[in-house]
Amino acid sequence: MKMIVSLLLAALASAAAAAEVAHTVRPTELKAKPFTDAATVESLGEASKVDVLARQxxxxxxxxxxxxxxxxxxxxxxxxxxxxKPSGVNENLNVVFNLAKTGSGGSTATTGVKGISEEQLKNPQPNPAALAQVNEMTVSPSEMEQFTLRGNLKPQKVAYVVEGGRK
Structure with missing residues (x-):
């Protein structure tokens, strides 16, 4: 029994030591549960230091x-x-855009694609009708400006990423 307790304590200690350090990039709410409508535990300001314990x-x-x-x-x-070296799961937002990524630990993250077969993924074909449909959703600069004014949004400069690195 003592050996089991010792192993459990050692595992907990190593997990705590492995916590990643991160900072908030914007003011955000610390939620009691991983849901947007969960109770707020604390309001965190921009650049607040946190220790990451788990991911869900x-x-x-x-x-x-x-x-x-x-x-x-x-x-x-x-x-x-x-x-x-950069650390964390959002390094260059790879976690969002990669379909799969295998690290030295052998872990793999996979994203499913609903409505597309394996064959379609292997042999992609242009779809002019779908492109036309997307182009119909484009808004003019004046429509965009009106939207930002109604939402009380503020302009923000964003550097575009080009192939091979930053612009």
Missing amino acids: ASWMQVKTDKKNTGWVKLLSLRFDAING
Whole structure:
């Protein structure tokens, strides 16, 4: 029995030591559960330091400097570098855009594509009708400006990523 307790304590200690450090990229709410309508435990300001404890879908369980534990959205966090290398699941947002990624630990993340067969994925074909449908959803610059004014949104410069690196 003592051996089991010792192994359990050692496992918990190593898990705590392996926690990743991250900072919030915007003001965000620490939720009691990984749901947007869950109770708010604490309001976190931009650049708040958190220790990441666990991951569940697009939610990260974190512990704050105030020792509160709760959940924040993945894209609300920026992971700190370890030994000069980027760290964390949102490095370059690969977790969002990769269909599969295998690391040195052999873990794989997979995203399903609903409505597309394996054959269609292997042999993609252009679909002019679908492109025309997407193009119909385009809004003019003036429509976009009116939308931002109604939503009280503020302009923000975003650097576009080009093939081979940043623009």
